[in-house]
Amino acid sequence: ALQVNVRGRLEGQLGEDPRREMTRHVRTHAIDWPGRQMATLLDGDTLFVSNRFQLAAYDSQSGQRRWTTPAPPNRKMQFAQAWTNIAMRPTPRGDSLFVRMLYGEQPCLTCVNRADGTFRWVSELPDSEAIVSDPLWLHNQLVVLTAERSDQQATVLRISRLDSATGEVVDRLPLAYLRDSWWQRRNASVTQLKDGLLVALSGAVIRCDDQGEIRWVRKQVVLPTEEDNEWVKQHFQPPFVLGDLAIIVQPGVATVDAVELESGRLRWSRLMPDVERLLGAAHGRLIVESRDGFEALDLGDGGSEWRYGNSNSDSRLMAALMDDQSILFSRRNDKAAPRAKAQVELIWLDTVSGAERKRLSLESLEETELRFGPFIPQAEKIWAFFGHSHADPTRELLELSR
Numbered sequence: 001a002l003q004v005n006v007r008g009r010l011e012g013q014l015g016e017d018p019r020r021e022m023t024r025h026v027r028t029h030a031i032d033w034p035g036r037q038m039a040t041l042l043d044g045d046t047l048f049v050s051n052r053f054q055l056a057a058y059d060s061q062s063g064q065r066r067w068t069t070p071a072p073p074n075r076k077m078q079f080a081q082a083w084t085n086i087a088m089r090p091t092p093r094g095d096s097l098f099v100r101m102l103y104g105e106q107p108c109l110t111c112v113n114r115a116d117g118t119f120r121w122v123s124e125l126p127d128s129e130a131i132v133s134d135p136l137w138l139h140n141q142l143v144v145l146t147a148e149r150s151d152q153q154a155t156v157l158r159i160s161r162l163d164s165a166t167g168e169v170v171d172r173l174p175l176a177y178l179r180d181s182w183w184q185r186r187n188a189s190v191t192q193l194k195d196g197l198l199v200a201l202s203g204a205v206i207r208c209d210d211q212g213e214i215r216w217v218r219k220q221v222v223l224p225t226e227e228d229n230e231w232v233k234q235h236f237q238p239p240f241v242l243g244d245l246a247i248i249v250q251p252g253v254a255t256v257d258a259v260e261l262e263s264g265r266l267r268w269s270r271l272m273p274d275v276e277r278l279l280g281a282a283h284g285r286l287i288v289e290s291r292d293g294f295e296a297l298d299l300g301d302g303g304s305e306w307r308y309g310n311s312n313s314d315s316r317l318m319a320a321l322m323d324d325q326s327i328l329f330s331r332r333n334d335k336a337a338p339r340a341k342a343q344v345e346l347i348w349l350d351t352v353s354g355a356e357r358k359r360l361s362l363e364s365l366e367e368t369e370l371r372f373g374p375f376i377p378q379a380e381k382i383w384a385f386f387g388h389s390h391a392d393p394t395r396e397l398l399e400l401s402r
Helices: 180-184 229-233
Strands: 003-010 039-043 046-050 055-059 065-068 091-093 096-101 108-113 119-122 129-131 136-138 141-149 155-162 169-178 189-193 196-200 204-209 214-219 240-242 245-248 255-260 266-271 275-282 285-290 293-298 304-308 316-322 326-333 342-350 356-367 371-378 381-387 395-401
Touching (some): 003 356, 141 169, 169 204, 169 214, 240 275, 275 316, 285 316
Parallel strands (some): 316 371
Antiparallel strands (some): 003 395, 039 046, 141 155, 189 196, 240 245, 326 342, 342 356
Protein backbone atom coordinates (compact mmCIF):
# COMPACT_ATOMS: atom_id res chain seq x y z
CA ALA A 1 0.00 0.00 0.00
CA LEU A 2 1.02 3.60 -0.53
CA GLN A 3 1.14 6.14 2.26
CA VAL A 4 -0.35 9.49 1.22
CA ASN A 5 0.67 12.53 3.25
CA VAL A 6 -0.05 16.22 2.68
CA ARG A 7 3.29 18.04 3.02
CA GLY A 8 2.54 21.53 1.74
CA ARG A 9 0.38 23.80 -0.39
CA LEU A 10 0.76 25.93 -3.49
CA GLU A 11 -1.37 29.00 -2.88
CA GLY A 12 -1.17 32.79 -2.95
CA GLN A 13 -0.47 34.29 -6.37
CA LEU A 14 -2.62 32.20 -8.72
CA GLY A 15 -3.58 34.61 -11.50
CA GLU A 16 -6.60 36.88 -11.91
CA ASP A 17 -10.14 35.49 -12.24
CA PRO A 18 -9.46 31.73 -12.51
CA ARG A 19 -12.98 31.08 -13.85
CA ARG A 20 -12.42 33.22 -16.93
CA GLU A 21 -11.77 30.96 -19.93
CA MET A 22 -9.15 32.42 -22.27
CA THR A 23 -9.12 29.51 -24.73
CA ARG A 24 -12.42 28.01 -25.84
CA HIS A 25 -13.47 24.48 -24.84
CA VAL A 26 -11.10 24.11 -21.88
CA ARG A 27 -14.09 23.85 -19.54
CA THR A 28 -16.06 21.71 -22.00
CA HIS A 29 -13.35 19.06 -22.03
CA ALA A 30 -12.58 19.40 -18.29
CA ILE A 31 -8.92 20.18 -18.95
CA ASP A 32 -6.83 20.38 -15.79
CA TRP A 33 -5.36 23.73 -16.79
CA PRO A 34 -3.71 24.46 -13.38
CA GLY A 35 -1.91 21.11 -13.60
CA ARG A 36 -0.89 21.64 -17.23
CA GLN A 37 0.40 25.13 -16.39
CA MET A 38 2.54 23.91 -13.49
CA ALA A 39 6.27 23.36 -14.02
CA THR A 40 8.53 21.57 -11.56
CA LEU A 41 12.28 21.21 -11.09
CA LEU A 42 13.86 18.81 -8.61
CA ASP A 43 17.38 20.14 -8.05
CA GLY A 44 19.47 18.87 -5.15
CA ASP A 45 17.57 19.20 -1.88
CA THR A 46 14.94 21.54 -3.33
CA LEU A 47 11.76 21.09 -5.33
CA PHE A 48 10.97 24.25 -7.31
CA VAL A 49 7.40 24.78 -8.52
CA SER A 50 6.19 27.46 -10.94
CA ASN A 51 2.55 28.22 -11.68
CA ARG A 52 3.53 31.20 -13.92
CA PHE A 53 2.61 33.72 -11.17
CA GLN A 54 5.09 32.63 -8.53
CA LEU A 55 8.08 30.37 -8.07
CA ALA A 56 8.00 28.39 -4.82
CA ALA A 57 10.79 26.35 -3.24
CA TYR A 58 10.07 23.27 -1.11
CA ASP A 59 12.43 21.09 0.92
CA SER A 60 12.61 17.87 -1.13
CA GLN A 61 12.76 15.71 2.01
CA SER A 62 10.04 17.23 4.18
CA GLY A 63 7.93 19.10 1.62
CA GLN A 64 8.06 22.23 3.78
CA ARG A 65 7.94 25.44 1.78
CA ARG A 66 11.11 27.51 2.10
CA TRP A 67 10.09 30.57 0.15
CA THR A 68 7.91 31.91 -2.61
CA THR A 69 8.58 34.87 -4.89
CA PRO A 70 6.62 38.10 -4.44
CA ALA A 71 4.73 39.76 -7.27
CA PRO A 72 7.07 41.87 -9.44
CA PRO A 73 6.60 45.57 -8.62
CA ASN A 74 4.53 47.84 -10.85
CA ARG A 75 3.24 45.03 -13.06
CA LYS A 76 -0.31 43.78 -13.40
CA MET A 77 -0.94 40.07 -12.88
CA GLN A 78 -2.44 38.42 -15.97
CA PHE A 79 -5.50 36.14 -16.00
CA ALA A 80 -4.99 32.68 -14.52
CA GLN A 81 -5.79 30.99 -17.85
CA ALA A 82 -3.75 33.36 -20.04
CA TRP A 83 -1.35 31.45 -22.28
CA THR A 84 -3.61 28.47 -21.64
CA ASN A 85 -2.04 25.09 -20.80
CA ILE A 86 1.51 26.41 -21.27
CA ALA A 87 3.89 25.69 -18.39
CA MET A 88 6.81 28.05 -17.83
CA ARG A 89 9.81 26.08 -16.60
CA PRO A 90 12.60 27.46 -14.40
CA THR A 91 16.19 27.21 -15.59
CA PRO A 92 18.85 26.99 -12.84
CA ARG A 93 22.26 28.64 -13.18
CA GLY A 94 24.61 28.97 -10.24
CA ASP A 95 22.82 30.73 -7.39
CA SER A 96 20.03 32.01 -9.67
CA LEU A 97 16.91 30.68 -11.35
CA PHE A 98 15.54 32.16 -14.56
CA VAL A 99 11.81 31.76 -15.15
CA ARG A 100 9.03 33.40 -17.15
CA MET A 101 6.06 34.89 -15.32
CA LEU A 102 2.76 36.40 -16.44
CA TYR A 103 2.98 39.99 -15.26
CA GLY A 104 2.50 42.98 -17.56
CA GLU A 105 1.14 42.89 -21.10
CA GLN A 106 3.29 39.92 -22.14
CA PRO A 107 5.24 37.19 -20.32
CA CYS A 108 8.30 38.64 -18.62
CA LEU A 109 11.56 36.95 -17.68
CA THR A 110 12.72 37.05 -14.07
CA CYS A 111 15.99 36.26 -12.33
CA VAL A 112 15.36 34.81 -8.87
CA ASN A 113 17.83 34.48 -6.00
CA ARG A 114 17.96 30.77 -5.24
CA ALA A 115 18.62 31.36 -1.54
CA ASP A 116 15.56 33.41 -0.62
CA GLY A 117 13.29 33.87 -3.67
CA THR A 118 13.92 37.60 -4.11
CA PHE A 119 14.11 39.08 -7.60
CA ARG A 120 17.49 40.11 -8.92
CA TRP A 121 15.83 41.61 -11.99
CA VAL A 122 12.68 41.53 -14.11
CA SER A 123 13.05 41.95 -17.86
CA GLU A 124 11.91 45.16 -19.56
CA LEU A 125 10.73 44.47 -23.11
CA PRO A 126 8.26 46.45 -25.23
CA ASP A 127 4.59 45.55 -24.66
CA SER A 128 4.45 44.35 -28.27
CA GLU A 129 7.18 41.75 -27.72
CA ALA A 130 6.47 38.48 -25.92
CA ILE A 131 8.98 36.04 -24.46
CA VAL A 132 7.57 32.82 -25.91
CA SER A 133 10.10 30.17 -24.84
CA ASP A 134 11.65 29.08 -21.59
CA PRO A 135 15.14 30.51 -20.98
CA LEU A 136 18.20 28.50 -21.96
CA TRP A 137 21.96 28.91 -22.14
CA LEU A 138 23.94 28.96 -25.40
CA HIS A 139 27.71 29.39 -25.07
CA ASN A 140 27.30 30.86 -21.58
CA GLN A 141 24.74 33.39 -22.81
CA LEU A 142 21.15 33.68 -21.63
CA VAL A 143 18.79 33.16 -24.58
CA VAL A 144 15.02 33.22 -25.12
CA LEU A 145 12.75 33.20 -28.16
CA THR A 146 10.66 36.33 -28.56
CA ALA A 147 7.71 37.05 -30.84
CA GLU A 148 6.57 40.48 -32.01
CA ARG A 149 3.73 41.44 -34.32
CA SER A 150 4.80 43.72 -37.16
CA ASP A 151 2.71 46.46 -38.78
CA GLN A 152 1.66 43.97 -41.47
CA GLN A 153 0.25 41.59 -38.80
CA ALA A 154 3.01 39.09 -39.45
CA THR A 155 4.82 37.91 -36.33
CA VAL A 156 8.61 37.98 -36.19
CA LEU A 157 10.18 35.15 -34.19
CA ARG A 158 13.63 36.04 -32.88
CA ILE A 159 16.45 34.56 -30.85
CA SER A 160 17.12 37.19 -28.20
CA ARG A 161 20.26 37.23 -26.06
CA LEU A 162 20.06 38.87 -22.64
CA ASP A 163 22.62 40.09 -20.17
CA SER A 164 22.25 37.57 -17.33
CA ALA A 165 23.30 40.19 -14.76
CA THR A 166 20.69 42.82 -15.72
CA GLY A 167 18.10 41.23 -18.03
CA GLU A 168 18.79 43.79 -20.76
CA VAL A 169 18.58 42.57 -24.36
CA VAL A 170 22.04 42.38 -25.92
CA ASP A 171 20.95 41.48 -29.45
CA ARG A 172 18.11 39.95 -31.45
CA LEU A 173 18.50 37.57 -34.39
CA PRO A 174 15.46 37.05 -36.66
CA LEU A 175 14.59 33.37 -36.98
CA ALA A 176 11.25 33.12 -38.81
CA TYR A 177 8.04 34.89 -39.75
CA LEU A 178 4.85 33.37 -38.35
CA ARG A 179 1.27 33.69 -39.47
CA ASP A 180 -1.05 35.60 -37.17
CA SER A 181 -2.88 32.33 -36.43
CA TRP A 182 0.18 31.25 -34.41
CA TRP A 183 -1.18 33.34 -31.51
CA GLN A 184 -4.19 31.02 -31.18
CA ARG A 185 -1.95 28.36 -29.60
CA ARG A 186 1.33 30.25 -28.94
CA ASN A 187 3.47 27.14 -29.07
CA ALA A 188 7.24 27.67 -29.09
CA SER A 189 8.58 24.53 -27.43
CA VAL A 190 12.37 24.27 -27.62
CA THR A 191 14.83 21.40 -27.29
CA GLN A 192 18.46 22.44 -26.97
CA LEU A 193 20.96 20.50 -29.08
CA LYS A 194 24.75 20.44 -28.88
CA ASP A 195 25.01 22.85 -31.79
CA GLY A 196 21.72 24.71 -31.82
CA LEU A 197 17.98 24.55 -31.21
CA LEU A 198 15.00 22.48 -32.30
CA VAL A 199 11.76 24.46 -32.13
CA ALA A 200 8.18 23.17 -32.40
CA LEU A 201 5.69 25.85 -33.46
CA SER A 202 2.36 23.99 -33.98
CA GLY A 203 2.49 23.71 -37.74
CA ALA A 204 6.24 23.76 -38.27
CA VAL A 205 9.48 22.46 -36.81
CA ILE A 206 12.69 24.47 -37.18
CA ARG A 207 16.27 23.43 -36.60
CA CYS A 208 18.79 26.26 -36.35
CA ASP A 209 22.39 26.65 -35.23
CA ASP A 210 23.68 28.74 -32.32
CA GLN A 211 23.65 31.90 -34.45
CA GLY A 212 20.07 31.51 -35.62
CA GLU A 213 20.98 30.19 -39.08
CA ILE A 214 18.24 27.81 -40.17
CA ARG A 215 19.37 24.33 -41.17
CA TRP A 216 15.96 23.03 -42.09
CA VAL A 217 12.24 23.67 -41.70
CA ARG A 218 9.57 20.99 -41.77
CA LYS A 219 5.97 22.09 -42.15
CA GLN A 220 3.11 20.08 -40.73
CA VAL A 221 -0.61 19.99 -41.40
CA VAL A 222 -2.26 21.90 -38.57
CA LEU A 223 -6.02 22.17 -38.15
CA PRO A 224 -7.53 25.59 -37.42
CA THR A 225 -8.71 25.91 -33.83
CA GLU A 226 -12.29 26.55 -34.94
CA GLU A 227 -12.39 23.21 -36.81
CA ASP A 228 -10.95 21.05 -34.04
CA ASN A 229 -12.00 22.03 -30.53
CA GLU A 230 -10.36 18.92 -29.05
CA TRP A 231 -6.87 20.28 -29.71
CA VAL A 232 -6.96 21.62 -26.13
CA LYS A 233 -6.54 18.02 -24.93
CA GLN A 234 -3.07 17.92 -26.48
CA HIS A 235 -0.06 18.78 -24.32
CA PHE A 236 2.61 21.34 -25.16
CA GLN A 237 5.86 19.34 -25.33
CA PRO A 238 9.31 20.12 -26.73
CA PRO A 239 10.66 17.80 -29.45
CA PHE A 240 11.79 14.50 -27.95
CA VAL A 241 15.29 13.57 -29.17
CA LEU A 242 16.29 9.90 -29.39
CA GLY A 243 19.64 9.29 -31.06
CA ASP A 244 19.46 10.68 -34.59
CA LEU A 245 15.68 11.21 -34.45
CA ALA A 246 13.38 13.91 -33.14
CA ILE A 247 9.87 12.82 -32.20
CA ILE A 248 7.32 15.59 -32.71
CA VAL A 249 3.93 15.67 -30.97
CA GLN A 250 2.27 19.07 -30.72
CA PRO A 251 -1.14 20.75 -30.39
CA GLY A 252 -3.19 21.04 -33.55
CA VAL A 253 -1.26 18.31 -35.37
CA ALA A 254 -2.86 14.88 -35.81
CA THR A 255 0.36 12.90 -36.36
CA VAL A 256 3.31 11.55 -34.43
CA ASP A 257 6.34 12.36 -36.60
CA ALA A 258 9.86 10.94 -36.47
CA VAL A 259 12.23 13.40 -38.14
CA GLU A 260 15.93 12.91 -38.85
CA LEU A 261 17.85 15.47 -36.84
CA GLU A 262 20.58 16.06 -39.38
CA SER A 263 18.50 16.51 -42.53
CA GLY A 264 14.94 17.18 -41.38
CA ARG A 265 13.79 14.27 -43.54
CA LEU A 266 10.69 12.48 -42.34
CA ARG A 267 11.63 8.95 -41.24
CA TRP A 268 8.03 7.98 -40.53
CA SER A 269 4.70 9.55 -39.63
CA ARG A 270 1.86 7.91 -37.75
CA LEU A 271 -1.64 9.34 -38.16
CA MET A 272 -3.14 9.64 -34.66
CA PRO A 273 -6.00 12.18 -34.61
CA ASP A 274 -6.55 11.46 -30.91
CA VAL A 275 -2.93 11.83 -29.73
CA GLU A 276 -2.56 13.77 -26.48
CA ARG A 277 1.06 13.45 -25.33
CA LEU A 278 4.27 11.45 -25.48
CA LEU A 279 5.16 9.81 -22.16
CA GLY A 280 8.64 8.58 -23.09
CA ALA A 281 10.55 5.73 -24.69
CA ALA A 282 11.86 2.33 -23.61
CA HIS A 283 12.88 -0.94 -25.29
CA GLY A 284 12.82 0.62 -28.76
CA ARG A 285 9.25 1.83 -28.33
CA LEU A 286 7.55 5.18 -27.88
CA ILE A 287 4.76 5.29 -25.30
CA VAL A 288 2.01 7.62 -26.50
CA GLU A 289 -1.12 8.65 -24.63
CA SER A 290 -4.27 9.12 -26.71
CA ARG A 291 -7.90 9.84 -25.92
CA ASP A 292 -8.60 6.09 -25.79
CA GLY A 293 -5.63 5.05 -23.65
CA PHE A 294 -1.99 4.22 -24.32
CA GLU A 295 -0.12 2.82 -27.31
CA ALA A 296 3.44 1.64 -27.87
CA LEU A 297 4.90 2.59 -31.27
CA ASP A 298 7.94 0.91 -32.78
CA LEU A 299 10.72 3.49 -32.91
CA GLY A 300 11.90 2.11 -36.25
CA ASP A 301 8.73 2.54 -38.30
CA GLY A 302 5.94 3.84 -36.04
CA GLY A 303 4.03 0.56 -36.13
CA SER A 304 1.82 -0.37 -33.20
CA GLU A 305 3.33 -2.84 -30.71
CA TRP A 306 0.48 -2.85 -28.18
CA ARG A 307 -2.55 -0.84 -27.10
CA TYR A 308 -4.15 -0.36 -23.72
CA GLY A 309 -7.65 1.05 -24.11
CA ASN A 310 -9.31 0.47 -20.77
CA SER A 311 -9.43 4.12 -19.83
CA ASN A 312 -10.71 7.11 -21.80
CA SER A 313 -9.45 10.65 -21.43
CA ASP A 314 -12.61 11.78 -19.61
CA SER A 315 -11.66 9.70 -16.58
CA ARG A 316 -7.87 9.93 -16.77
CA LEU A 317 -6.10 12.51 -14.64
CA MET A 318 -2.95 14.41 -15.50
CA ALA A 319 -0.48 12.49 -13.32
CA ALA A 320 1.47 9.89 -15.31
CA LEU A 321 5.06 8.70 -15.60
CA MET A 322 7.05 5.75 -16.90
CA ASP A 323 10.37 3.94 -16.72
CA ASP A 324 11.84 0.82 -18.35
CA GLN A 325 9.66 -1.50 -16.29
CA SER A 326 6.28 0.15 -15.83
CA ILE A 327 3.87 2.92 -16.75
CA LEU A 328 1.98 4.57 -13.91
CA PHE A 329 -1.07 6.67 -14.64
CA SER A 330 -4.02 8.01 -12.68
CA ARG A 331 -7.76 8.14 -13.25
CA ARG A 332 -10.87 9.17 -11.37
CA ASN A 333 -12.79 6.21 -9.96
CA ASP A 334 -16.40 7.34 -9.72
CA LYS A 335 -17.68 4.03 -8.35
CA ALA A 336 -15.37 3.82 -5.34
CA ALA A 337 -16.62 6.86 -3.43
CA PRO A 338 -20.14 7.62 -2.15
CA ARG A 339 -22.06 10.90 -2.33
CA ALA A 340 -21.26 11.54 -6.00
CA LYS A 341 -17.58 11.98 -5.20
CA ALA A 342 -14.68 10.27 -6.94
CA GLN A 343 -11.37 8.86 -5.75
CA VAL A 344 -7.94 8.90 -7.34
CA GLU A 345 -7.06 5.47 -8.72
CA LEU A 346 -3.53 4.50 -9.76
CA ILE A 347 -2.94 1.92 -12.51
CA TRP A 348 0.37 0.26 -13.38
CA LEU A 349 1.06 -1.18 -16.85
CA ASP A 350 3.96 -3.32 -18.04
CA THR A 351 6.10 -1.19 -20.35
CA VAL A 352 7.05 -4.10 -22.63
CA SER A 353 3.65 -5.75 -23.07
CA GLY A 354 1.13 -3.10 -22.03
CA ALA A 355 -0.50 -5.60 -19.67
CA GLU A 356 -2.18 -4.20 -16.58
CA ARG A 357 -0.24 -5.11 -13.44
CA LYS A 358 -2.03 -3.45 -10.56
CA ARG A 359 -4.73 -1.00 -9.45
CA LEU A 360 -4.89 0.98 -6.26
CA SER A 361 -7.52 3.47 -5.07
CA LEU A 362 -6.28 6.28 -2.85
CA GLU A 363 -9.23 6.53 -0.47
CA SER A 364 -7.97 9.71 1.20
CA LEU A 365 -8.06 11.58 -2.13
CA GLU A 366 -11.79 12.07 -2.66
CA GLU A 367 -13.55 15.00 -4.31
CA THR A 368 -16.34 15.80 -6.76
CA GLU A 369 -14.12 17.66 -9.25
CA LEU A 370 -10.76 16.26 -8.20
CA ARG A 371 -7.55 17.11 -10.03
CA PHE A 372 -4.31 15.15 -9.69
CA GLY A 373 -0.87 15.85 -11.11
CA PRO A 374 1.80 16.28 -12.13
CA PHE A 375 3.99 13.51 -10.67
CA ILE A 376 7.58 14.26 -9.59
CA PRO A 377 9.51 11.02 -8.87
CA GLN A 378 12.28 11.14 -6.27
CA ALA A 379 14.18 8.02 -5.15
CA GLU A 380 11.71 5.86 -3.19
CA LYS A 381 8.81 8.31 -3.24
CA ILE A 382 6.69 10.34 -5.61
CA TRP A 383 5.56 13.92 -5.13
CA ALA A 384 2.17 14.83 -6.58
CA PHE A 385 -0.26 17.75 -6.55
CA PHE A 386 -3.95 17.42 -5.65
CA GLY A 387 -6.67 19.92 -6.50
CA HIS A 388 -10.27 20.12 -5.31
CA SER A 389 -12.03 21.73 -8.28
CA HIS A 390 -11.68 22.84 -11.88
CA ALA A 391 -11.71 26.54 -11.06
CA ASP A 392 -9.42 26.49 -8.02
CA PRO A 393 -5.70 26.68 -8.91
CA THR A 394 -4.54 26.02 -5.33
CA ARG A 395 -2.88 22.64 -4.92
CA GLU A 396 -1.86 20.40 -2.04
CA LEU A 397 1.64 18.92 -2.26
CA LEU A 398 1.42 15.19 -1.52
CA GLU A 399 4.11 12.65 -0.73
CA LEU A 400 3.36 9.10 -1.93
CA SER A 401 5.60 6.51 -0.29
CA ARG A 402 5.54 2.84 0.65
